Amino acid sequence: MKRVRILLVGVCGYGGNYVKEIEENDIPDTEVTGVVEVRDDVYELFPVLKEKNIPVYKNLETFFEANPDGVDLTILSTPIHLHYEQIRFCLLKNSNVLTEKPVCTSVKGAEQLLEFEEKCGRFISVGYQLNYSRDILALKKDIVSGRFGEPLSFKALHAMRRGRNYYMRNSWAGRIEINGCKVNDSPFNNACAHQFQVMTFLLGNKMNEAAELKSVEGEVYRGNAEIENYDIAAIKAHTLSGVPILYYTAHALKEKKLGPYAEYKFSKGTVYFGRKQDGQDILEYIYVGNDGEVINYGNIDKGLRLQKLYDSIEAVRYGVHPVCTVQCAIPHLYAVEELAREKIHEISKEYVNIHYENDDTFYEVKDLKNILTTCYVQECLVSKIEAFHVL
Numbered sequence: 001m002k003r004v005r006i007l008l009v010g011v012c013g014y015g016g017n018y019v020k021e022i023e024e025n026d027i028p029d030t031e032v033t034g035v036v037e038v039r040d041d042v043y044e045l046f047p048v049l050k051e052k053n054i055p056v057y058k059n060l061e062t063f064f065e066a067n068p069d070g071v072d073l074t075i076l077s078t079p080i081h082l083h084y085e086q087i088r089f090c091l092l093k094n095s096n097v098l099t100e101k102p103v104c105t106s107v108k109g110a111e112q113l114l115e116f117e118e119k120c121g122r123f124i125s126v127g128y129q130l131n132y133s134r135d136i137l138a139l140k141k142d143i144v145s146g147r148f149g150e151p152l153s154f155k156a157l158h159a160m161r162r163g164r165n166y167y168m169r170n171s172w173a174g175r176i177e178i179n180g181c182k183v184n185d186s187p188f189n190n191a192c193a194h195q196f197q198v199m200t201f202l203l204g205n206k207m208n209e210a211a212e213l214k215s216v217e218g219e220v221y222r223g224n225a226e227i228e229n230y231d232i233a234a235i236k237a238h239t240l241s242g243v244p245i246l247y248y249t250a251h252a253l254k255e256k257k258l259g260p261y262a263e264y265k266f267s268k269g270t271v272y273f274g275r276k277q278d279g280q281d282i283l284e285y286i287y288v289g290n291d292g293e294v295i296n297y298g299n300i301d302k303g304l305r306l307q308k309l310y311d312s313i314e315a316v317r318y319g320v321h322p323v324c325t326v327q328c329a330i331p332h333l334y335a336v337e338e339l340a341r342e343k344i345h346e347i348s349k350e351y352v353n354i355h356y357e358n359d360d361t362f363y364e365v366k367d368l369k370n371i372l373t374t375c376y377v378q379e380c381l382v383s384k385i386e387a388f389h390v391l
């Protein structure tokens, strides 16, 4: 069995999950050759790295100088505006790359990465975890095979409350631009990206492809006056083949979370997640055919929490490409860029409650749960509903 050498880059945010995974599970025939992190307190935060004598470097250059034989897999969990250059650097050092999502900050950059990946003969996999989940892959297999007939329309709703601590954790959260780079950070590009991206993934013609989009329109609002970008979005996109995709998301919410809910309509039936047509709450993907056939994808073992890590290790070993390619990341990135053209509507202070809880501050738009849920049910943008003109 080929021993897979791994480099972890950026471990003090989401990337800490990879350290914990490796700490808790002795993954056979792998080694963490090193960590690259700009912070000074890595060993204090992760004593396991010291215990296992895993060296920490300040940047990629010094890591590869000290390790001229390189590594087989680099895992990037760094700020999104660093991905493009870091991916290129690692490919040039002959390493495969698993990068956290989004793959980079523009469709143009992603297309260049696709070309570069081809030229270097190493893979770039993207960390949209739903794409690696075995129930979703089984559902996609059934969609691609035509089992449910033609896709007619897809929609989803997923909102999570996020407060000042979330936005203050780094220099780029909630920002439109940082150091001249458009990061377009928002619930749509970051914490609630997955439910939109997975719709494009499920509509792709092949298992490792997402459906391209031909149009994206939407409405964006800012409830939290402290941030630069929007924190509420309603999006209507169309795939190249004309399937409408509706998506609703927000951070300026009173409830800790709303959804995820999803409904994917096909000519032969509908796939539900979160809530079925009879109002019953469900935590799995369930297909209900017009002829009464029911398929519960909850019966399928989803795989591991960080299946993307395990799949990337296997892909190195067997010389294949993990399922979430750069192409799979492009339609979501395209939608993020298109939505960035929309004017951000500031929500007037009288409709926003400022709420303090557990040393955090939340901007909560009144009635937002009802607004987003109504739009989701009626399949329209917020401005189409007269009662919500307060926004």
Ligand SMILES: NC(=O)c1ccc[n+]([C@@H]2O[C@H](COP(=O)([O-])OP(=O)(O)OC[C@H]3O[C@@H](n4cnc5c(N)ncnc54)[C@H](O)[C@@H]3O)[C@@H](O)[C@H]2O)c1
Pocket: 009, 010, 011, 012, 013, 014, 015, 036, 037, 038, 039, 058, 059, 076, 077, 078, 079, 080, 082, 100, 101, 102, 127, 128, 129, 169, 170, 171, 190
């Ligand atoms: N898949 C998911 O569900 C999920 C969830 C959260 C975040 N993410 C993604 O993970 C990535 C990181 O997000 P985050 O919220 O942890 O960001 P963050 O900015 O809070 O943390 C990034 C980490 O990278 C380090 N870092 C910064 N510059 C660096 C450099 N030049 N070299 C090495 N390390 C550097 C920081 O010190 C920090 O430890 C983003 O792409 C984000 O979208 C994915």
